[in-house]
Structure formats: C-alpha cells, structure tokens
Amino acid sequence: MTHPIALGICSVTFRDESPERIIQLASRAKLDAIEWGADIHVRPGEFKEAERIGNLTRENGLEVSSYGSYYKLGSNASNFLTVLETAKALGASAIRVWAGEKGSREADEEYRTKVVEDAKKIAAVANAENISIHLEFHEQTLTDTGESARDLMLAIQHPNVYVYWQPPNHVSVEERIHSIHKVKEWISNIHIFHWYSYENRMTLAEGRDDWLTYLANIQQDNRARYVLMEFIKGDNQEQFLKDAKVLHELKNAITR
Template sequence: MKLGLCSVTFRDKDPEQIIDLAVKAELDGIEWGGDVHVSPGEYQKAEQVAALTVARGLEVSSYGSYYRLADHSGNEYDFITVLETAKRLGAPAIRVWPGMMGSKDADENYRKKVVTDAINIADLAEEEGISVHLEYHDHTLTDTKESATKLMEEISHQNVFIYWQPPNRVTIEERLTSIEMVKKWISNIHIFHWLSFHERLNLASGAKEWQNYIELIEEDGKERYVLMEFVKDDDERQFLQDAKTLHELKAMIK
C-alpha cells in the first residue's frame, strides 16, 4: 500500500508546487492529471514533469486522463495521444472514464460501444506495458455496483481494472457491498471524505469508515496506491492534516 496525491486536487498549482506538497506530506507518488498539469500531446512537458517527480524521490503512480470510452465527441484527443503522453510521463497506469452516460440512461448498444472501446484501448496499452483503469463514478457505467460488475464482466480483459472510491448518497454498508462486488478488479483507490463535492470534510472525521474500506480492499494483498483526491476548502494545511491521517490509517492497516 503506497500513498499518493492526485494533482487535480490542486489545479491552481504548478507541477513543482504539487511535488513540494507531496514531499512535505511524505507521500510515495503522484497521479498527474491530463486536464491541467500534463495535457495529452504535451510530450515534452510530460518528460519534464516525470524528471521532476523522480528527482524528488517520488513515483508517477498513474496518468489521470479524461478519455471517455465510446463517447469520442467528448474527447479532445484520441487514445493513441493519451497513451504516448503516459509513456513520456513514465506512468504505469492510465485512468479513463467509462462513458458519458449513467447506467439508467444507457441502452445495451451504448454499453457494447463502451465495452468494445475498453478492450481496444486495453490491447494498445498492454503492448506498452501500461494498464487501464476505469473510474468508479457517477454519470458513467460504473455509477452503481451492479452496473460496474456487469461492465467488468463484459470487458473481461486482463489489462482493465477499477479505481474504487466511495459512491455518493449511499450508506457505509452499501459501499462495503460495492467493494465486495468489484473487489477482484480494484487497483488503486481515490480517498476523500465528503457529503458532496461542495461539502467536504476533514479526513480524520471519516478515518474509521475508511479503515473499514481499505482493510476490505487490502485483503487481496496486491500492491496499490491510495491517492488523495480533493480536500476541504482546497486548503494546503488541510491537505497536510489529511495526509497525516492517511499515514495513520496505513499504520493501522498493516
């Protein structure tokens, strides 16, 4: 279990500032986001950010792309460009979004398009030794535990995994059930504690809840990153406090 930071947590900071924060928080790595810090096609910048990250003793945990499976109208770049950027960044994993439509609105034809695209990009990434990871997120085909399970079974590809994060507006018990259902595909974890994106809480107040989630996921013994994503008031001090809580969680789970 390694600890990291998603660069999208601080979209207003440059890569050097984000690296400084990650080092100060004694984290292991950074997931660099494709929307601000390392956009697809910025190959020289990707190489520069990779060098800066490694020079400070950190790893590039992953590339947080905004590639949308099946809905290419929502993608500014094709996957080949995303993949090449991840290569230049030295990222072993690429995060993608499973469509642009929630499971209640998606018909079987749409689901098939998402599945086909996932398999295609997984094959391409596998040739480069890079894995593909789906967001577990609202307004996509992983917005419920049932839809996420069905989607992963339909994709059925050895190079496709899921990033787990707690779904909104459900109980702790339902979240634990969601982990049980998709557990065999869970790779990295996005950690945050909030009531909604606009009602964020400090991580310490959700530490016990998160201990339950991580302990259940960690039963498989796989190496993974727990990546901090968004903090209360986008505040650096809160981030450092949350990072301390994350270190305490790791110590309890060992």
C-alpha cells in the same frame, strides 16, 4: 512500489498550483506518488512537458502512480493514442479513463457494447506498451454502481483493465462496502476523500472510521495498490498536510 499500500495525491487536488509546488507538498507529506491529471498539469499531446514533469517527480523521490486522463470510453477513440503517448512521455504505467459518459440507468445495451468494445481496444493497445487501463468509479458512467461496474468488467474480460474505487455518493457505508465486494477482484488504486458533496467537504479525520473499514475490506487480498488523496476541504494546503497524517495512520492500522 515496495509495499502493498503506497500513498499519493491526485494533482487535480490543487489544480491552481504548479507541478513544482505539488511535488513539494507531496514530499512534505511523505507521500510516495503523484497521479498527474490531464486537465491542467499534463495535457494530452504536450509530450515534452509530460517528460519534464515525470522526470521532476522521480528526481524528487516520488513515483508517477498513473496518468489521470479524461478519456471517455465509447466516445472519442481517436484521442486515445495521444493519451497513450503522453502517458509514455510522463513515465506512467497506468492510465485512468472514464467508463463512458452515461449513467447505468440511461445507457442501453447498444451503448454498453460500444463502451466494452472500446475498453478492449484501448487495453490491447496500451498493453503493448506495458501500460494498464483503470476505470474511474464514478457517477454518470457505467461504473456508477457496484452492480453495473461488475457487469461491465465481466463483459470486458480483459486482463489489462482494472477499476479504481472511491465511495459512491449519497449512499450508506454498508452500500459502499457492498460495492467494494462487487468489484473487488478488479480494484487497483483508490481515490480517498471524505465529503457530503463536492461543495461540502470534510476532513479525513472525520472519515477515519469509515475509511478504516473500506481499506480493510479492499486490502484483504494484500495486493499492491496506490491510495491517492483528492478533494481536500477548502482546497487548503495545511489541511492537506493534516489529512496526509491521517492517511499514514490508516495505512499503519491496515498493515500492522
């Protein structure tokens, strides 16, 4: 990554498409990178396929931004080594994980401690392979609010653990900005989409002003990070290409 903001797509955006087609779409959209998901395209343990897809990505002038795993902190520690080896085969320098599988209101201190300890454990193992750990900012996990995410990161206190940011659901723009500032020092990559809900998605153009505000707040530190597209209206490929143009416009507006 040579620019503070690099643009990409999460492969889960088009779960039904082949890796080859996703690479083609990312290239058409003039993106920089792909986050390959563990649910369909690069399953944990399928090392040869991971290596093939990683190489294919790079051969087409794209970077592997990250491995989008569904590893849940505190619940399946025995699986992490397989996830790590798959990320290595893919050539990913970052692994996205989930901050447990309970929301902050449901989790007691014992559960939070379990998540924290697992985060420290996998961060150390991954660090030995020069791979970083990134917590998904997501409901039904301990990063479902800015406050809970901040408390979690302060408890983890590990230099190899970061946070992805995405807009929390069902809150105002002001509350979303507040959540950015709660975890700002740990924000690595960003998942960008615009919706009312998973079932009711909008075009990125409709969220342009909101996203300009979010990105301006995040990029005040001018750190290098990926902004990764996800959840396209109608899962439509032409809409994806239109949204990608808006994404380029947002980048230009932030970095001019």
